[in-house]
Amino acid sequence: MKSFFYLLLTTALFSSHAQRTLSGEVTDKSGEPLLGVNVYLKGTYDGATTGIDGRFSFKTYESDSLILVASFIGFKEANIPVTQQGTFQIVLQEKISQLNAVVITAGAFHASEEGKREVLKPLDIVTTAGATADIPGALNTLPGTQTVGETGRLFVRGGDGRETKTFIDGMLVHNEYGPAAPNTPSRSRFSPFMFKGMSFSTGGYSAEYGQALSSALILQSKDLADNNRTDISLMSVGADISTTRSSENSSVAGKIQYTNLTPYFQIAPQNLDWNKAPRGVDGNFAYRLKTSKTGMLKFYSNLSTSEMDLYESDIANPEILLPVKVSNDYAHVNASYKEVLNEKWGIRGGLSFTQSKDLASIDVKTQDQDLKGTHTKLVADYQHTDKVAVLFGAEVITRKLDQKLSDENGTFRQSFDEVLKAGFLESELFASSALAFKIGTRVEHNNLSNETLVSPRLSGAYKTGVNSQVSIAYGEFYQTSQNQIILSDNAAQSEKATHYIANYQWLKEGQSFRVEAYEKKYEQLAKYSSIFDPTSYAFNGDGSARGLDFFWRDSKTFKNTDYWVSYSYLQTERNYRDFPGSYTPAFASSHNLSIVVKKFIEDIKSQIGLTYSFASPRMYNDSNSEQFLSAKTPSYHDLSFNVSYLYSNQVIVHAMVNNVLGIKNIYGYEFADSPDNDGVYASRAITPPARRFIFLGVFITLSKNKGINQLPNL
DSSP: OHHHHHHHHHHHHHHHHHOEEEEEEEEETTSOBOTTOEEEETTSSOEEEOOTTSEEEEEEOOOSSEEEEEEOTTBOOEEEEEOSSEEEEEEEOBOOOTTTSOOOOTTEEEEESSOSSOSSOTHHHHHSTTSTTOHHHHHTTSTTEEOOTTTOSOEETTOOGGGEEEEETTEEOSSOBOOOOTTSOOOBSSOGGGEEEEEEESSOOOTTOOSOSSEEEEEEEOOSOOSOEEEEEEETTEEEEEEEEEOSSEEEEEEEEEEEOHHHHHHSOOSSEEEEEEEEEEEEEEEEEEOSSSOEEEEEEEEEEEEEEEEEEOSSOTTSEEEEEEEEEEEEEEEEEEEEOSSSEEEEEEEEEEEEEEEEEETTEEEEEEEEEEEEEEEEEEEEETTEEEEEEEEEEEEEEEEEEEETTEEEEEEEEEEEEEEEEEEEEEEETTEEEEEEEEEEEETTTTEEEEEEEEEEEEEOSSSEEEEEEEEEEEEOOOHHHHHHOTTOOOEEEEEEEEEEEEEETTEEEEEEEEEEEEEEEEEOSOTTOGGGOEEEEEEEEEEEEEEEEESSSSTTEEEEEEEEEEEEEEEOBTOSSOBOOTTOBSEEEEEEEEEEEGGGTEEEEEEEEEEOOBEEOOTTSSSTTOEEOOOEEEEEEEEEEEEETTEEEEEEEESTTOOOOOOEEEEOSSOOTTSOOOEEEEOOSSSOEEEEEEEEEEOSSTTOOSGGGO
16 A cells, blocks of 8 residues: 555656646737647647637647647648747748739739639630630630721730730740631631630730730640540531540540531622632641659641632722632641659740741732741749749740742742740749739840840739739830831841739639729831831831720629620820821720620520620721821621520530621721822722621530530530
């Protein structure tokens, strides 16, 4: 019994001696106490949770090499050596995560299949009425774009069509639009079905991208395919067939399409006198290989040939018909690779080659062009911490253009061989999950002009609430002059634009709103009395563009309904080319409005879509007026409709009508080169080739997975 009491007394004394109390307070860096922080000794069960005052306290018998851990969602874990009994003051640093971090959005619309902050998905391209499954056609319903129906290209914030460049998997695409007859819209060469995401920048884009004064359209191609499938499309304008085969680590896909508008034009008469309606063959091939858990090799090729032949009446003498022929042979090959090396480093790079042979003739005048372009790029990104990331890389872009002009007086040849070398560095800095900055610089050297140009870029964003943020962006951008100027003067100077952007964005599940103000300054624009006279060239032109963009999208309020509204106000002037002073260019309209509505009706298994587009009058130069660019076109209106009917699980019937109301839209006027006997210049309105365009198609999918069909593509 005495031994038992001795043992009990000894244990009590030892326990009293070894037991320790650990207590303290946990706050964020601003000193605010944090509730619910888990505080414990590493490798033990001893610990506690902080109260509303941020304080904790617990006892332990542990004594050797103790580490006190404090962990809390949204903050970095703290590990503190325990050397003695006492009170601890712990300050947790905020952890930057992809889900809660601010995102810089000034000047850019991001979209992806898996993204959580997109305002426009790739799927919207092919389901927007009036877009005819054309990427620029759908993007023209976003704010900052201009309706320029006679070209079909992207005109952004006072910039013309050549000021927007397209990149696929980071690689520049040369001559990204297909051929078209005079004053008729061209289409993008690339199907939206091949892309999983995009970033459409209306200004202030990353230092990684250059040679675009106004905008960059950055497309990300799809990764490995999930299923084996074959798709057959029978359309009023042609037919195509595609097939995809996939395995665990690779997939291959191919598509061939034949287009011929002859049957359609026979049913739907056109304003143009076609001898041979537009026709062509287009082939695509894609290969994807998963080289490792984080590595991906992509290969894509596009081959096409097209031609058209029509008669165009002389403006002054409409009874005189001038033969017009247009043909194009095109090839684009793109290979890219990316890999995550470790937790800190990642690399990506690619190679691309483009060749485009264009032949255009009007009467006895012929223009024969052969463009060859390449792009080589290597990029590395380094994640120093969750608050600091660095991206840097180098690239070489080449263009070789040979041109042959022929008429009754003979043949004239011109060419240039351009090599542009560039390096770029960009850092993304997170002061907190609510405040971020991106600082970058791009350096370019052009062998023809012997220019070395430095382009600083700066952007920042601040999260004002759970669903809202503000962003700003600034950048300087350079682009080589238009091709005809470089052909006449290989040493032609690059043109420059400086962007200033301020943006507010609010995003909530199913809803988004953004408003953006901008100003753009142009410098070093080419001026001339004649584009074919290099002795008249001067690179002292200037210009400006400023405006306000609004965007609202809602897929939450109404059942099975998705809609968006975009509005742009633009005020722009330029003193360039053969302008006698500063004037609003003919492609610019002050007000642009788009309303897009999509609704799925379950009872009839159909999705219907409506798009209304409006553009205020544009200026044009009336040769019968002494004032330059003083005349105005009527306003532009277009109401388009489409419907997709799910006939069976794997058969879709699709119909679309552009300009349902048949409004006569006028894009401008052409004038004769010389006046008549009364001193009057004859004129002709530039209008669409038909009041309406009607499309019908049946889309069939063959796959073991009976749930797969082409409805998402329509």
